[in-house]
Amino acid sequence: xxxxxxxxxxxxFLHFVSLSLMSIGGAVTTVPEMHRFLVSEQAxxxxxxxxxxxxxxxxxxxxxxLFVAVLGWTVAMxxxxxxxxxxxxxxxxxxxxxxxxxxIVLPSATLTFxxxxxxxxxxxxxTVRAFKLAMAPIVVALLVATGWILAGSHGNWNVxxxxxxxxxSSALLVWHKRIHLLWILSAGALAGVMGWV
Amino acid sequence: MTMPSPPRxxxxxxxxxxxxxxxxxxxxxxxxxxxxxxxxxxxxxxxEEFVEDWAVAQIMPGANVVNLSLIVGDRYFGWRGxxxxxxxxxxxxxxxxxxxxxxxxxxxxxxxxxxxLRGMGAVSAGLIAGTGLKLIVALRTNAMGKGVCxxxxxxTFIAIGLLRIPxxxxxxxxxxxxxxxxxYCLTAQLKGARA
Numbered sequence: 384x385x386x387x388x389x390x391x392x393x394x395x396f397l398h399f400v401s402l403s404l405m406s407i408g409g410a411v412t413t414v415p416e417m418h419r420f421l422v423s424e425q426a427x428x429x430x431x432x433x434x435x436x437x438x439x440x441x442x443x444x445x446x447x448x449l450f451v452a453v454l455g456w457t458v459a460m461x462x463x464x465x466x467x468x469x470x471x472x473x474x475x476x477x478x479x480x481x482x483x484x485x486x487i488v489l490p491s492a493t494l495t496f497x498x499x500x501x502x503x504x505x506x507x508x509x510t511v512r513a514f515k516l517a518m519a520p521i522v523v524a525l526l527v528a529t530g531w532i533l534a535g536s537h538g539n540w541n542v543x544x545x546x547x548x549x550x551x552s553s554a555l556l557v558w559h560k561r562i563h564l565l566w567i568l569s570a571g572a573l574a575g576v577m578g579w580v
Numbered sequence: 581m582t583m584p585s586p587p588r589x590x591x592x593x594x595x596x597x598x599x600x601x602x603x604x605x606x607x608x609x610x611x612x613x614x615x616x617x618x619x620x621x622x623x624x625x626x627x628e629e630f631v632e633d634w635a636v637a638q639i640m641p642g643a644n645v646v647n648l649s650l651i652v653g654d655r656y657f658g659w660r661g662x663x664x665x666x667x668x669x670x671x672x673x674x675x676x677x678x679x680x681x682x683x684x685x686x687x688x689x690x691x692x693x694x695x696x697l698r699g700m701g702a703v704s705a706g707l708i709a710g711t712g713l714k715l716i717v718a719l720r721t722n723a724m725g726k727g728v729c730x731x732x733x734x735x736t737f738i739a740i741g742l743l744r745i746p747x748x749x750x751x752x753x754x755x756x757x758x759x760x761x762x763x764y765c766l767t768a769q770l771k772g773a774r775a
Contacts, residue, residue: 406641408747436681442697443680444604445673448643452674453681466682480678484670491642492650496662499636499651509766510759516723516766517732517758518635519628521751523715524733525638526611528741530709537702546702553706557612558713564616568607568703575699576692 387462387475392482394425395458399451399486404494410448410487411437417454427458448487455483530554546580587623592657592664598622599649599668604676608704610645610669612711618652625652627718639751645669723765724758732758 398420402413414437421427428436436457440450459479463472505511530550537546553567574580589595602617603610619630637647646669653665687693719729735754739745745753 404641406643407639407751409643412747438697439680439684440677441608442700443673443677444607445677446603446606446610446643446645446669448646449670449674449677453677456678456681480674484674488642488646488666488670491640492646492666495637495640495642495647496650496654496659498640499633499647500654502636503655509763509770513759513763513766515632515635516762517755518639519631519722520719520724520729520732521736521754521758522635522638523631523712523719524736525740525747526712526715527709527733528712528737530705530707530712531737531741532744533701533705533708546698549699549702550706550709553703554710554713555706557616557707557710561616561620564613564707565605567707568700571699571701571703572696573699575695575697575702578691578695580695580699580702 387459387479391462392478395455395479396482396486399483400490403487403490406487406491410451417451421454421458428454428461432457432461449484451483451487452480455479455481543580545574549574549580586626589624589656589661592660595653595656595661596664596668599653599665600672603645603669603673606645606673608700609708612704612707614645614648615711615714627715628721631715631718723769724762725765728758728761 398417402410402416405416406413418433422430422433433454436453437450440453441447443449456476456479459476460466460472463475466472466476502511502514534547534550537543537550540547549571553571556562556567557564571580589598598617602613605617606613615630618624619627625633633648633651634644637644637651640647646666649665649669650662653661653663655661657664684693716733719726719733722729724732732754736750739750739754740747
């Protein structure tokens with residue numbers, strides 16, 4: 384693999400910039416395009432590394448968009464020969480994380496910032512009020528649908544009933560009880576370690 | 581409708597730490613924590629305000645919770661608040677995820693770790709769905725009426741959850757007529773108020 388430099392960092396940055404404004408519904412919606420570019424076209428990381436990056440960022444605390452940082456880290460470490468390769472590798476990986484996150488966050492954040500400001504300034508306008516009223520039931524249902532889709536990855540009902548029960552009881556607890564979410568997550572992790580789900 | 585001096589963050593620094601703290605609790609997604617911290621606990625936002633801001637955060641490109649942090653931060657302290665909330669949302673979790681990337685490289689395939697991840701994944705699916713169900717209360721006062729809200733919610737669920745239609749098409753196909761109806765209801769209300 385050729386040595387990485389400014390050119391590759393800039394390429395990576397521009398790739399994420401180009402996806403940022405397309406990521407309606409979250410950065411996850413552009414995952415297929417990232418996979419095409421990073422894995423298939425540039426061959427900067429393997430299929431398994433790509434999936435692991437997403438799984439890890441999803442399990443870790445924080446916004447799921449952080450998988451982009453893990454991707455940036457991994458491609459740079461691959462190019463530099465791994466974390467054992469020394470300070471240069473770490474510096475390159477750090478720069479790559481920065482370029483990736485800046486690329487994916489900056490354009491959409493800037494647009495959102497000014498759009499939300501405009502909406503706030505014009506919040507009494509009937510069109511703005513109508514927009515917010517109309518979107519309310521849609522985004523509420525969207526959340527329920529997202530949970531539903533995520534639960535669908537548990538697979539067959541008969542085989543993995545435990546996981547479905549865990550999801551359903553978590554939903555009910557959040558809905559009706561004021562219980563700290565970390566307790567529910569810990570219980571889920573424990574159930575997983577015990578092999579119940 | 582404004583409440584007399586609702587709770588709000590004391591400073592830009594407080595905003596940064598509030599968002600850091602809630603982001604660090606968000607295993608498998610931050611939304612459920614954002615709702616429970618900002619609405620239930622700190623009461624910086626009412627359920628109605630939360631749904632309104634969430635709608636904007638959702639419809640704009642980019643990570644939803646990142647967008648939401650910008651919107652809420654800007655509301656209280658302008659661009660400094662937006663930056664502080666954004667930095668809070670990303671900085672410490674970024675450090676954590678990188679430490680995990682380096683340290684978990686060897687153990688990610690162990691059955692115990694895989695099991696824990698699977699269990700937490702199942703819970704986080706439930707947390708997101710439960711947060712949605714909890715926010716139904718924000719629809720009670722919606723000027724479009726309960727029936728229309730229920731119909732829109734059910735159609736959205738079917739389109740996204742069951743038919744897996746891309747979000748953009750659902751927003752255009754359901755959002756646009758819903759907006760027209762909401763506009764009609766609002767102007768009818770205004771006329772009624774004048775008459």
